[in-house]
Amino acid sequence: MEEIPESHPRYESLLTRHRIEDGVERGITSPQGLIAQGRGEAFDYLLGEETIPSADEAARAAAAQLLLADHPVVSVNGNVAALVPGEVVELADATGADIEVNLFNRTEERMEAIADHLREHGAEDVKGLTADARIPGLDHERAKVDADGIYDADVVVVPLEDGDRAEALAAMGKTEVVIDLNPMSRSAQAAAVPIVDNIIRAVPNMTAHARELADASREELEAIVKEFDPDAARAAAERAVREGELA
Ligand code: PTJ
Numbered sequence: 354m355e356e357i358p359e360s361h362p363r364y365e366s367l368l369t370r371h372r373i374e375d376g377v378e379r380g381i382t383s384p385q386g387l388i389a390q391g392r393g394e395a396f397d398y399l400l401g402e403e404t405i406p407s408a409d410e411a412a413r414a415a416a417a418q419l420l421l422a423d424h425p426v427v428s429v430n431g432n433v434a435a436l437v438p439g440e441v442v443e444l445a446d447a448t449g450a451d452i453e454v455n456l457f458n459r460t461e462e463r464m465e466a467i468a469d470h471l472r473e474h475g476a477e478d479v480k481g482l483t484a485d486a487r488i489p490g491l492d493h494e495r496a497k498v499d500a501d502g503i504y505d506a507d508v509v510v511v512p513l514e515d516g517d518r519a520e521a522l523a524a525m526g527k528t529e530v531v532i533d534l535n536p537m538s539r540s541a542q543a544a545a546v547p548i549v550d551n552i553i554r555a556v557p558n559m560t561a562h563a564r565e566l567a568d569a570s571r572e573e574l575e576a577i578v579k580e581f582d583p584d585a586a587r588a589a590a591e592r593a594v595r596e597g598e599l600a
Pocket residue numbers: 382383385386387388389390391392393394396430431432436455456457458459512513514515516532533534535538550551552553
């Protein structure tokens with residue numbers, strides 16, 4: 354692939370495409386991940402390819418939620434692993450979260466390739482390979498989770514999936530942080546904290562907020578979570594998308 358000059362007006366978008374393409378070549382990302390990325394890009398285009406204020410507030414509330422959690426877990430699929438492997442490890446470090454691989458198109462080869470990729474980016478413990486528990490009410494591969502991982506978690510970060518797992522996790526009583534550029538996706542609708550932003554921007558932003566809140570008291574963190582209104586955040590994002598211009 355040709356080197357992309359940073360001055361290119363679509364630098365970030367081209368870099369993102371390159372990472373996804375590379376993920377497919379390495380057997381990390383499923384070919385369907387290319388289509389999912391295209392869907393996300395269309396929304397990002399309308400959002401102006403920037404973190405809108407409601408998404409920044411959501412990232413702060415998500416950081417507070419993760420810092421308050423007894424057992425936070427960040428769920429990783431093939432797109433997430435290709436786009437933000439090191440950034441996910443940093444978020445996990447900043448919040449004390451576990452990292453668990455959970456795939457829709459699950460194969461042992463992809464599970465291993467993603468776990469290895471995350472370890473190469475500094476992850477010490479990668480969950481998801483044991484798969485000794487099931488999320489009730491799901492009859493596809495995303496139901497397979499680790500008993501001491503997502504199954505046991507109280508707060509789960511669910512990025513880039515428009516599906517029924519978010520609803521099933523909510524039914525288990527878990528608090529969900531969803532990262533999805535589509536504010537109308539089923540996952541974003543089920544989230545206690547929907548972050549409508551590109552994962553490329555959202556994960557480092559959550560980590561920055563978590564570091565900034567590292568010394569905050571429980572009361573301060575609880576106040577941030579309480580003040581956050583998920584319906585207002587979804588509505589603000591939907592407005593931004595609907596009013597967005599095709600620049
Ligand atoms: O790796 P696997 O096998 O688990 O499969 C992963 C994919 C992404 C292929 C699978 O979960 C899938 O098909 O997802 P969907 O149903 O296309 O949903 C992906 C959601 O993520 C859509 O709502 C997109 O708008 C959104 N999205 C895509 N790229 C980004 C994004 N949101 C934030 N940042 C992105 N870069």
